[in-house]
Amino acid sequence: MATQLVQDDLTLTRRSGQSVSFSCGGTDQCGGYAVVWYQKKDTETFRAILYITSNGRTQKPFNHPQQDDFSADRNQNNCSLTIENVKKDHSASYYCSCDKSGSHSEK
Template sequence: KRCPTLLLTSLVTMATQLTQEVTLTRRAGESVSISCGGTQPCAYSWIYWYQKKDTETFKAVLRFDTSNSEVYKGYGHPQQDEFSAENNQNGCELKLNKVQQEHAASYYCSCWVFISHFASF
């Protein structure tokens, strides 16, 4: 039985100057890691991963806390338990241990940077 080839794309999120791999192709059942680089400005903040299919709106997959490597998956994504994330030397990776047909999509990363403002009078 021949396994279908799945296309997963990862696009650049310009607002936060993060960089991502452009196109990854995997067969069903294989693993994949999608890199989100340039996350130095995101230190001590959250990196969000989103999935976008052609006919659907953006769906939040998970949030990765760069300060303690905790993963939050409470966004109701139908395959949320199949995704994980971790730090790597260049930033953050979204991981799928077993790619399935329903994972074929574009994936985006973004981050929120916490900035404290102090005023003196």
């Protein structure tokens, strides 16, 4: 059965310069696997931004052009993606997923 993570808001509205956080619940179901955050703009495919390991370590190996604008936090059941200084170019929907491929595992 597929892991079902819970996201209340995929898109939030903020003014330029403000901060915003997207939450992802149920990450305890990911076990020792990393949570990957993706950006989806209307006219583009999903782009991986970063991943955060089960012990809370954030890695940015995906060469996303805005990767330095994002940070992530993770505890036992939840994960969040934060943009500290929102820019117009951040307009998108944001999704989380367990990386069950194991390529970003702490196991």
